[in-house]
Amino acid sequence: QQQVKQSPQSLIVQKGGISIINCAYENTAFDYFPWYQQFPGKGPALLIAIRPDVSEKKEGRFTISFNKSAKQFSLHIMDSQPGDSATYFCAASLYNNAGNMLTFGGGTRLMVKP
């Protein structure tokens, strides 16, 4: 059962534009929602994460918006740059010290055109 659904699968954005990637989850027990960025030939790297007690978190050009009632969260990349071209994964998990078993979305391949 896919517990985290991610869309779109691919996205093309012009340089300077806003990239938006959406995720929806099913398990209401999830309380930790990170986004990972993966470049070709590399492992995914933590980009930004949010807990459900806030509705938005911003770090530089990257913002997570979280809607607990809708069980949805999204990543916004402002002023998108060609260097942002990568695959982005949303994820969700329980947040405790027993081992955070992340469930990943299917990934979004972002291309930012110069």
Place this chain on the structure above:
Amino acid sequence: DAGVIQSPRHEVTEMGQEVTLRCKPISGHNSLFWYRQTMMRGLELLIYFNNNVPIDDSGMPEDRFSAKMPNASFSTLKIQPSEPRDSAVYFCASSLYPYGYTFGSGTRLTVV
């Protein structure tokens, strides 16, 4: 810190051979995860350990796959016998509550 270290980076083997992938987690991290990534199935969790103990191996495809974590600084994922459909990139990741995962650079496995 050198991060999560995986070896080898690339492995090409013939069908039926045994393959062993290795992982050294970040020192002090108490959880370790093995993932497999393919175009068709994305990132799949195979197994994870907490304090060196296997917690959930429900993602291990079949008995041909096995994983061990003999101590806090080393883990292996073994495939015996290997099959062409096992070809994928295998990632190891480690974490320490309350921080997120750190992934290794992966092992690209090709079974011919």
